[in-house]
Amino acid sequence: MSYYAMVxxxxxxxxxxPMSRRHLPKxxxxxxxxxxxxxxxxxxxxxxxxxxxxxxxxxxxHKELTARELALLPAENVIDEPMGxxxxxxxxxxxxxxxxxxxxxxxxxxxxxxxxxxxxGFQAALRRAFEIAQQGALVTFGVTPTRPATGFGYLEIDGDxxxxxxxxxxxxxxxxxxxxxxxxxxxxxxxxxxxxxxxEIETHxxxxxxxxxxxxxxxxxxxxxxxxLHEYGLLPRISIDYGVMEKASNVRVVxxxxxxxxxxxxxxxxxxxxxxxxxNVVEALSARVDTNNCxxxxxxxxxxxxxxxxxxxxxxxTKDATxxxxxxxxxxxxxxxxxxGRQGLERLL
Amino acid sequence: MSYYAMVxxxxxxxxxxPMSRRHLPKxxxxxxxxxxxxxxxxxxxxxxxxxxxxxxxxxxxHKELTARELALLPAENVIDEPMGxxxxxxxxxxxxxxxxxxxxxxxxxxxxxxxxxxxxGFQAALRRAFEIAQQGALVTFGVTPTRPATGFGYLEIDGDxxxxxxxxxxxxxxxxxxxxxxxxxxxxxxxxxxxxxxxEIETHxxxxxxxxxxxxxxxxxxxxxxxxLHEYGLLPRISIDYGVMEKASNVRVVxxxxxxxxxxxxxxxxxxxxxxxxxNVVEALSARVDTNNCxxxxxxxxxxxxxxxxxxxxxxxTKDATxxxxxxxxxxxxxxxxxxGRQGLERLL
Numbered sequence: 275m276s277y278y279a280m281v282x283x284x285x286x287x288x289x290x291x292p293m294s295r296r297h298l299p300k301x302x303x304x305x306x307x308x309x310x311x312x313x314x315x316x317x318x319x320x321x322x323x324x325x326x327x328x329x330x331x332x333x334x335x336h337k338e339l340t341a342r343e344l345a346l347l348p349a350e351n352v353i354d355e356p357m358g359x360x361x362x363x364x365x366x367x368x369x370x371x372x373x374x375x376x377x378x379x380x381x382x383x384x385x386x387x388x389x390x391x392x393x394x395g396f397q398a399a400l401r402r403a404f405e406i407a408q409q410g411a412l413v414t415f416g417v418t419p420t421r422p423a424t425g426f427g428y429l430e431i432d433g434d435x436x437x438x439x440x441x442x443x444x445x446x447x448x449x450x451x452x453x454x455x456x457x458x459x460x461x462x463x464x465x466x467x468x469x470x471x472x473x474e475i476e477t478h479x480x481x482x483x484x485x486x487x488x489x490x491x492x493x494x495x496x497x498x499x500x501x502x503l504h505e506y507g508l509l510p511r512i513s514i515d516y517g518v519m520e521k522a523s524n525v526r527v528v529x530x531x532x533x534x535x536x537x538x539x540x541x542x543x544x545x546x547x548x549x550x551x552x553x554n555v556v557e558a559l560s561a562r563v564d565t566n567n568c569x570x571x572x573x574x575x576x577x578x579x580x581x582x583x584x585x586x587x588x589x590x591x592t593k594d595a596t597x598x599x600x601x602x603x604x605x606x607x608x609x610x611x612x613x614x615g616r617q618g619l620e621r622l623l
Numbered sequence: 624m625s626y627y628a629m630v631x632x633x634x635x636x637x638x639x640x641p642m643s644r645r646h647l648p649k650x651x652x653x654x655x656x657x658x659x660x661x662x663x664x665x666x667x668x669x670x671x672x673x674x675x676x677x678x679x680x681x682x683x684x685h686k687e688l689t690a691r692e693l694a695l696l697p698a699e700n701v702i703d704e705p706m707g708x709x710x711x712x713x714x715x716x717x718x719x720x721x722x723x724x725x726x727x728x729x730x731x732x733x734x735x736x737x738x739x740x741x742x743x744g745f746q747a748a749l750r751r752a753f754e755i756a757q758q759g760a761l762v763t764f765g766v767t768p769t770r771p772a773t774g775f776g777y778l779e780i781d782g783d784x785x786x787x788x789x790x791x792x793x794x795x796x797x798x799x800x801x802x803x804x805x806x807x808x809x810x811x812x813x814x815x816x817x818x819x820x821x822x823e824i825e826t827h828x829x830x831x832x833x834x835x836x837x838x839x840x841x842x843x844x845x846x847x848x849x850x851x852l853h854e855y856g857l858l859p860r861i862s863i864d865y866g867v868m869e870k871a872s873n874v875r876v877v878x879x880x881x882x883x884x885x886x887x888x889x890x891x892x893x894x895x896x897x898x899x900x901x902x903n904v905v906e907a908l909s910a911r912v913d914t915n916n917c918x919x920x921x922x923x924x925x926x927x928x929x930x931x932x933x934x935x936x937x938x939x940x941t942k943d944a945t946x947x948x949x950x951x952x953x954x955x956x957x958x959x960x961x962x963x964g965r966q967g968l969e970r971l972l
């Protein structure tokens with residue numbers, strides 16, 4: 275079987291500011307457990323795939339850190355994008371590379387920043403997905419909704435077929451989705467033959483496809499770095515969901531009921547951590563009086579975070595910045611990052 | 624006229640933690656304006672009294688910092704207590720010293736941590752108080768209440784006589800006090816002849832008086848340091864209000880309507896600082912999104928305090944500790960300091 279995995283590690287991770295920074299995005303943080311998200315993602319694949327078959331695509335500015343973090347992989351398996359062009363470009367780039375390296379190969383495209391509580395369940399589902407994808411289908415992983423989440427896209431399904439990709443719904447629509455029983459969360463994980471996804475890109479994103487073909491033509495030549503730099507920068511910024519999957523036919527779903535979470539905010543990250551009797555998640559030197567349901571985290575174990583008479587707050591402390599945020603607004607931390615940028619405080623981004 | 628002032632600078636200032644520490648109490652912080660509270664207190668007296676007539680009594684552990692801060696005074700005018708024994712002992716000690724140095728002298732006893740917005744009004748009131756005190760009365764300063772505060776003691780008055788000292792009232796009683804028009808806030812500032820207050824101490828605190836007499840007997844001798852250390856430690860811990868003033872007769876009041884505030888908490892301190900359009904007091908490198916009526920202060924102007932979706936919070940950052948506290952509970956910060964002590968985190972006290 276020619277099965278491969280491509281880990282998408284290109285995120286900027288502004289939602290975990292101030293821990294995440296431009297130079298240290300979400301996937302390079304140990305947001306759940308002791309290991310970084312990207313290493314957990316790779317280690318979850320190890321029982322299924324040889325290290326040589328696991329590739330990681332990351333931003334050029336993160337290549338060194340990512341490679342150091344993933345010393346278990348061959349060095350050449352950490353591929354850097356010259357610049358971020360969203361997931362359609364990154365997946366297309368890997369597809370042309372893989373099809374050139376091994377025609378007919380199948381690969382999984384997996385975000386580097388998801389948390390999975392049942393790795394064995396994940397591996398079984400991935401094995402099934404590889405088998406289906408080998409027949410030519412595009413395979414997605416659908417998660418049975420446990421709540422009417424508005425932060426995820428949904429898949430409308432009919433048996434094992436995906437009838438429709440639905441963008442993030444409003445609260446009412448999310449409730450209809452969950453009540454109807456025909457919708458699953460779109461986990462953003464996919465499996466397909468390199469040739470199959472390239473064919474879909476050719477159909478739905480012809481400009482992207484043309485650029486990818488020019489990049490492919492330079493593979494293995496000394497012109498490659500310059501061609502990549504030039505052509506990749508010209509690719510449209512568009513996600514694989516929006517650019518391809520929403521329009522594709524022959525999309526199958528595999529159930530992803532292995533404790534999946536995309537860990538999209540400090541509040542979400544806290545759900546996977548130990549909780550005290552007052553509902554607090556505390557990973558810091560801390561003194562608390564009448565403090566309830568708070569998330570209190572510091573990267574400096576000598577700095578004391580002291581709280582009095584507060585509830586439902588997120589307090590995150592680092593050497594050069596401290597965040598204090600209402601828990602139910604943790605997904606909006608990007609607004610603060612934007613504000614910091616407007617103030618010209620580059621060193622804090 | 625033999626007028627003197629004694630500034631009481633012995634406080635520990637736990638209510639301003641984490642800025643205030645054991646080694647850096649409230650009176651040594653610039654809580655309002657650019658100068659420390661103790662220096663403001665001394666400079667407020669300068670138009671009225673020569674530097675040689677202004678004394679400061681502070682804790683032994685704060686003597687060096689206090690003296691450095693008050694270089695405008697003769698060095699010997701900064702007097703250190705061997706240990707804190709509350710205000711009856713500190714005032715009694717200064718009274719025996721002054722009566723020994725200049726029999727018949729009159730002095731004002733003034734806390735080092737009060738804020739006064741109208742210094743000229745203060746100086747005029749103090750001049751009047753000195754004149755009344757010279758006739759033998761004990762003089763207090765009474766502040767016309769602007770709200771039914773429960774954090775201050777009250778004076779029940781009849782003309783310029785104080786009929787009764789009332790301890791901090793509950794909310795209902797405070798409202799009665801304000802509505803009745805016969806009560807003023809007790810500012811905790813006093814003026815009297817040294818001999819007069821010593822006579823009252825002799826009457827109402829005979830054990831304190833006996834100890835003070837033994838200390839007085841050693842004044843000017845080589846035995847003084849040892850005698851002071853021994854005797855002062857044996858003096859009862861009691862405040863001048865509770866131990867003497869509540870029982871004294873011949874107490875007069877001078878109106879203290881010169882913008883007095885005892886700046887008892889971060890919330891109180893914030894009242895004297897500039898406020899932004901959203902009701903925030905900000906003295907820090909700060910990024911704010913939907914942040915209202917907060918107090919945001921840092922001693923490190925390179926550290927960013929970022930707030931999102933919060934209101935009515937106090938956030939105080941220092942190098943080694945950060946406080947996050949509901950604004951209406953800022954007076955309870957001592958509880959956190961106690962908790963920090965219980966955790967054995969001595970370096971943070």
